[in-house]
Every structure is written in C-alpha cells, then in structure tokens.
Amino acid sequence: MDFPSLIQSIEASAPAQWMRTSLAAMPVVEAIHVLAGATVFGTILIVDLRLLGFPDTRRPVTRVCSEMLRLTWIAFAVSLTAGALMFAANAHTYVGNTAFRLKMLALLGAGVNMALFHGITFRKVGAWDQNAPVPRAARIAGAASILLWVAVIFLARWIGFTKGYDFKIPPHTHIDFQF
Amino acid sequence: MQESIGLYGSAAVSGFADWLQGTSASGAIKSVSWIIPLIQSVHIVMIGVVFVSCLMIVLRVLGVMRTDEPVEAVWRRFAPWLWSALAVMAATGITLVVGEPEREFGTVSFWMKMLLVAIGVSGTALYGRSLKAAAVGAPAEFPVSVRAASILIVIVWLAVIFLGRAIAYDKQVWG
Numbered sequence: 524m525d526f527p528s529l530i531q532s533i534e535a536s537a538p539a540q541w542m543r544t545s546l547a548a549m550p551v552v553e554a555i556h557v558l559a560g561a562t563v564f565g566t567i568l569i570v571d572l573r574l575l576g577f578p579d580t581r582r583p584v585t586r587v588c589s590e591m592l593r594l595t596w597i598a599f600a601v602s603l604t605a606g607a608l609m610f611a612a613n614a615h616t617y618v619g620n621t622a623f624r625l626k627m628l629a630l631l632g633a634g635v636n637m638a639l640f641h642g643i644t645f646r647k648v649g650a651w652d653q654n655a656p657v658p659r660a661a662r663i664a665g666a667a668s669i670l671l672w673v674a675v676i677f678l679a680r681w682i683g684f685t686k687g688y689d690f691k692i693p694p695h696t697h698i699d700f701q702f
Numbered sequence: 703m704q705e706s707i708g709l710y711g712s713a714a715v716s717g718f719a720d721w722l723q724g725t726s727a728s729g730a731i732k733s734v735s736w737i738i739p740l741i742q743s744v745h746i747v748m749i750g751v752v753f754v755s756c757l758m759i760v761l762r763v764l765g766v767m768r769t770d771e772p773v774e775a776v777w778r779r780f781a782p783w784l785w786s787a788l789a790v791m792a793a794t795g796i797t798l799v800v801g802e803p804e805r806e807f808g809t810v811s812f813w814m815k816m817l818l819v820a821i822g823v824s825g826t827a828l829y830g831r832s833l834k835a836a837a838v839g840a841p842a843e844f845p846v847s848v849r850a851a852s853i854l855i856v857i858v859w860l861a862v863i864f865l866g867r868a869i870a871y872d873k874q875v876w877g
Contacts, residue, residue: 549871553871557863561746562750565750565755568754680739683739684739
C-alpha cells in the first residue's frame with residue numbers, strides 16, 4: 524500500500540468517521556489530548572529539573588524517575604490515543620502540515636534523548652543517585668528534554684492555527700478566519 | 703455577539719466585549735498573527751505546571767507518592783511553582799481575552815471556566831492551609847475530609863482544562 528492510500532484508509536476507518544460525525548467527539552478528544560499532554564510535560568519536568576540539580580540533590584534520581592515515569596507513561600498512552608484519533612479524522616491535512624511534521628520531529632528528538640539517557644548515562648546512576656553533583660551528560664539530557672517538550676507543546680498549538688489552509692494567501696486578500 | 707441568554711449574552715457583557723475589541727491593546731494583540739498561538743502555547747505549558755504541581759501534593763496527601771517526605775515539604779516544593787504558573791496563566795489568559803473578547807465572552811465554557819478557576823484558586827489556598835493545620839498533630843493518615851478535598855481539587859483543575867479547550871467548540875459541546 525502506498526502512502527496516499529494508507530492515509531485514505533486511515534481517514535475511512537471507523538474511529539476516524541466517528542471523530543468526524545459525532546458532534547462532541549473532537550472537542551472532548553482534544554481536551555483529553557491537552558490534559559494528558561500537560562501531565563506528560565509536568566511529570567517529565569520534575570525529572571528534568573532533578574537532573575539539573577533542582578531544587579537539590581537530596582531525593583535519589585532513581586526514586587524520582589520511577590515514581591514520575593509511571594505517571595508519565597500512563598498520560599503519554601492517553602495522549603497518544605487521543606492524538607491518533609485527531610490525526611485519523613483528517614489525516615491528509617496533518618501529513619502536509621509543517622507544524623505537525625516539526626512536532627513529530629521534536630517528539631522523536633525527545634524519544635532519542637530519553638533512550639540515550641537511559642541506555643548510557645543512567646547506567647552509572649549509582650555514583651550520583653543522591654547528594655552528589657549530576658554528571659554533565661545527565662544535565663544536558665535534562666535541559667534538552669525541557670526544550671524539546673516545550674517545543675512539542677508550541678508546535679502542537681501551531682497545528683490548530685495552520686492545518687487545513689497551509690497555503691499562501693494572495694496579497695491584498697482579507698480572509699476572516701474564525702477559530 | 704451570538705444570540706444567547708443569561709449573563710454571558712447580556713447587553714452589558716456584549717457592550718464590554720465590543721468596547722474591549724476596539725481598544726488599541728486588543729488591536730495590537732491581533733495585529734501579528736502569531737501572538738495569539740504563542741500566548742496560548744505558554745498558557746498550555748503553564749497548565750501542565752499547575753496541574754502536575756497540584757497532583758504531586760494531592761498524591762502525597764493520599765499516600766500514593768513521595769511518602770519519604772513530610773506533606774509540609776511537598777507543599778513547600780510545589781506550591782511556589784503552582785502559584786507562579788497560575789500568575790503566568792492569569793497574565794496570558796487576560797491577554798487572550800483582550801485580544802479576542804467576543805470569542806471568550808460569547809461562550810458558556812468561558813464563564814464556567816472562570817467560575818471553576820475562582821473555585822480552584824481559593825480551594826487550593828484553603829487546601830494548603832488545611833494541610834498545615836492537619837499536619838500539626840502529624841497524623842499518619844489525613845482525615846476523610848482532607849482526602850475528599852484532595853480528589854475534588856484535582857477534578858476542579860481537570861474541568862478547568864477541559865473547559866479551556868471547549869471554548870473553541872462551545873456550541874458543539876453545550877448545544
């Protein structure tokens with residue numbers, strides 16, 4: 524199956540049709556997406572700040588990670604499900620949207636950053652778990668994570684303002700968009 | 703203004719929206735197309751901080767998380783973040799209202815959200831005070847009233863987030 528027909532079949536799927544036809548589906552699913560996304564960001568921020576040594580290094584990194592990441596993954600799964608439904612409803616308008624593409628790139632970046640951190644830096648966490656300066660690699664991972672997740676949220680909001688009319692407006696044309 | 707009844711459709715509110723719409727501040731916010739998406743993005747980043755800060759305190763009170771720290775310490779850790787992020791939300795929220803008064807004032811969701819924000823802010827402040835009072839005797843477990851208030855406060859903030867998104871879909875959500 525080539526890409527355009529894949530996109531077409533996603534849009535023709537039952538969940539996608541439900542998203543388009545049910546009046547309340549889109550706002551409710553979007554609200555859930557925002558809610559879960561905000562929770563992903565907030566919980567990851569706590570881990571990232573700990574990696575930056577904030578507010579202090581008293582709580583073990585391992586403990587902060589394990590208690591936060593449980594919440595993060597639940598919220599991420601909810602957010603992903605809601606996001607997939609939003610995507611399915613109008614798949615073709617998303618794939619060509621610059622903000623959407625950049626958002627996926629930022630998400631990928633956040634994923635790679637996390638994988639590198641857990642796969643390499645976190646292995647020797649025993650040496651700096653508690654009451655010790657955080658190594659530079661971990662601090663960089665924390666800072667990068669904050670930046671990438673903020674970018675994800677900004678780009679996500681941008682999709683709503685650009686999707687569906689990603690075209691050049693002819694000069695001297697006034698178009699009144701209602702959001 | 704859309705045809706609507708009650709407070710949010712009243713002549714006074716509608717007149718105020720019209721006046722606000724005509725101010726130079728409103729014009730400035732609308733003059734550049736990326737200002738409103740930018741402010742909305744900051745607003746959403748901040749609700750993440752507010753909601754999760756509140757969640758951390760609540761989960762500690764319920765004994766689910768951070769049980770290695772006293773409730774007092776968890777409150778001190780997250781309350782400043784919660785209040786600072788709320789202040790940013792108020793500033794960005796007001797900017798959004800000034801920029802698009804009719805989009806906000808014309809919806810049921812907006813007024814319900816404002817009511818719940820008022821309840822959420824005063825509720826969280828009262829909740830913080832009740833925690834300090836309850837922590838004096840350092841009970842292993844908080845009384846049922848405090849535990850119930852914990853859950854209620856999370857629900858209020860969840861509803862605030864939902865209503866924030868519902869502003870854009872007011873008619874679809876409320877008919």
